[in-house]
Amino acid sequence: MVITHHGGQCFKVTLGDLTIVFDPIAKGATLPAVRFGADLALVSRDHPDMNGVEEVTYGDKTPFAITGPGEYERQSVVIQGYLSKSKYGLKKGAEDAVNTVYSVELEDMTLVHLGALADTELSKEARESIDEIDVLFVPVGGDGVLTPAKAHELAVSLEPKIIIPMHWSGIGEPKALEAFLKASGTGSEKVDKLTLKKKDLIGRDGSILILTP
Template identity: 30%
Template sequence: MKIKWFGHSCFMITSDNGTRIIIDPYKNMLGYKLPKDIEVEIVVTSHDHGDHNYIEAVEGNFVHINKTGSFLEHGIEIKGVEAFHDKVSGAKKGKNIVYNFAIDGIKLCHCGDLGHTLNADLVKEIGLVDILLVPVGGGFTIDAVDAVEVMNQLNPTVVIPMHYRTKALGPMGLAFAKVDKFIAASGLQAKEYKELELNSTNIIDYSGITLLKYD
């Protein structure tokens, strides 16, 4: 599979058979900009905020998944698990969906705007995770310390941070911490790639923290 980061919490996942998934597309209001003419087969959104659910950025015919449950689309298994955008069961910021995808024999989990660490029931419901896409910037989501706890709870092989301060954000970036805090708290080494391409055989070669560049 190929994994491309479009900034914030938005990723394009392309399976070996060419199925394309975009997760949490955003309005061009953050400093990031999505490519034009995005075409995919599946759009997945974790919650109804404009920086995560702007499906109007996507063209063509696609399946939109924005709820909890189990789904099978284009040979890809998708499980949506209910979580929250804050530490008070959604009372402040509402609900959030954590998605776990089974793609090419790999389990990839996208945490959306997760606002809390996990309890044992939620860890069990999410299930096995090989690749974890986790917010680390705090402010609107879990911070670096909580993100490390979530990482340890799910025990992935590869961790890809998201939702943190970058130069592209401009003044908006001050609301987020830099990714350095997460890397330091994790105690793991980080490697940077423009795009990640891996499979169930070589995934171990990418173990640790992977930073994806925003173009």
Template identity: 25%
Template structure:
């Protein structure tokens, strides 16, 4: 990772795997959410526990996420969702392989060739479906189609649901289906804040996103995975296409915002963070 390398290595250098679990976050304090661009967000509760989900690689023209997470969640191993050390099944930052002197056969007496030990990242990693415990938080992952053809075009993505700081979050990854299956409905029951792709092309488009929103019925929606000046590789639809049908839009001044359960209304407010590193005013 070219842009990310210096920042990430500085963050990770000398880190040992964390062996302790932070206490639960205070619901009164809520959760600070930060949009790093595309589908990448970080979540930090009052205990200082930080989740990072779907970080992109350096082919996506946003600055690399400068965050040291307690848990890394990856919905699928595409370049725009798995660009962080340990995010892909084959680590993007591979440990050096020691070259042996002599005949090149580095094997112990009577044994097989030695292989480098797998890296131990200083955070929990969730990159599959099922029920996981990450940094003391239960994360439920269910499979979803990455397209509207049963996964035949783009494969599959995980959908993650977890509770943090008194809120239930759901990140739909690159979901491309608009009709939820029973297992997906069960996992998504009671979601407070929904992160949903809206740009189409390889995921649901604006209309499909609204179908999912109405079925899941969250209290707040954060759109993601849409076209911007920095995301042009698939010519995704821009955010205004999705917002045409949005009854309650809140343009956020910055890329970071705090969510508290008591501050959320019963209807789905659409929260639109500013592009990373900028300040925005309301856009008509």
């Protein structure tokens, strides 16, 4: 499995011929749009910074798009979406927007992408169902999503083997990543891409990896 970061909350996960994308960036977004083909596109929040399904319809790939809570299974990948809340992109005083937290099981590993989550209080269903997280993608940028301190608090409580901060590159408050790392009080590792097998998780316990876009 290879994981790469494409800015904001967008991550591409490739496993052989299979490509999964979390929160693809659309045209007209705050960030530059992505352009590659995907088999599965998971959208956490209906906002151009995260809903660019058309941008990952490319070449011979037309993605199966998942845009909300529910249980899905495609190409031996099991996906569970949990309802949560986001304030990203909203005016002050507006009602919370729908955010979907995704748990993805593939190659005997569990990836959890929190999307544009605004609150550390996950639903009871999510808390009870999400267990033994291998890789956690957590928003740290504030400005409608978790603040760096709240992001660290939630990440620690979920006890993942690897923590990948997001929503700090191109969107989010200035120096959000630095504030998150300061809150963690531990070291971090910066990589261009993450190549991961199950055996690579041995000995990992909340390791923070920064994937550079």
